[in-house]
Amino acid sequence: MQSTSGSFYPEVQGAEGSPVARRSLELNTENERVRESHRRSFGAARPQDKLAAMDPHVVELVKDFRFEAAHYLPNVPEGHKCRRMHGHSFRGEIAVRGPIDAHTAWLIDFADLKRVIDPLVARLDHYLLNEIEGLANPTSEALAVWIWKQISPSLPLLVRVTIEETCTTRCSYFGERRAASRER
Numbered sequence: 483m484q485s486t487s488g489s490f491y492p493e494v495q496g497a498e499g500s501p502v503a504r505r506s507l508e509l510n511t512e513n514e515r516v517r518e519s520h521r522r523s524f525g526a527a528r529p530q531d532k533l534a535a536m537d538p539h540v541v542e543l544v545k546d547f548r549f550e551a552a553h554y555l556p557n558v559p560e561g562h563k564c565r566r567m568h569g570h571s572f573r574g575e576i577a578v579r580g581p582i583d584a585h586t587a588w589l590i591d592f593a594d595l596k597r598v599i600d601p602l603v604a605r606l607d608h609y610l611l612n613e614i615e616g617l618a619n620p621t622s623e624a625l626a627v628w629i630w631k632q633i634s635p636s637l638p639l640l641v642r643v644t645i646e647e648t649c650t651t652r653c654s655y656f657g658e659r660r661a662a663s664r665e666r
């Protein structure tokens with residue numbers, strides 16, 4: 483179905499053609515557009531990409547994950563909306579970077595990323611984040627760092643953890659070493 487004309491859903495009938503259903507489809511399309519733009523922008527903006535450009539055998543693998551959770555931010559000013567308990571459909575990414583193995587022709591098995599992130603998602607999904615040890619003030623920033631600390635020991639090639647609270651807001655953490663190198 484084309485999206486270039488004004489009649490985006492010309493054949494939609496009945497309940498599926500209701501304004502709510504149409505808005506939902508439009509939002510899904512918008513979400514995909516934002517995510518694609520996010521993926522593209524990440525590819526070019528970071529210093530490590532210069533290294534990747536110099537070595538054709540260096541690749542980055544990304545694993546997406548999702549979870550639903552409640553949180554509140556206890557340290558924001560009185561009256562700030564985030565001080566009230568509320569929920570998000572969180573989306574996240576973990577990324578690893580390194581050379582392609584000459585024999586397997588991959589960096590690591592995608593299943594290895596899934597094995598690392600799945601147990602963590604189980605600890606977060608449908609919980610109140612503030613009650614999880616280390617997440618008393620669960621901002622996106624704190625959550626990204628917390629996830630990094632949980633998984634980096636078993637993922638030495640980890641280069642990025644990204645957390646999206648909404649489809650238009652996200653936070654990426656690149657680890658202590660990269661943060662320190664930017665300060666120099």
Ligand SMILES: [Zn+2]
Nearest residue numbers: 564568570647
């Ligand atoms: Zn929130």
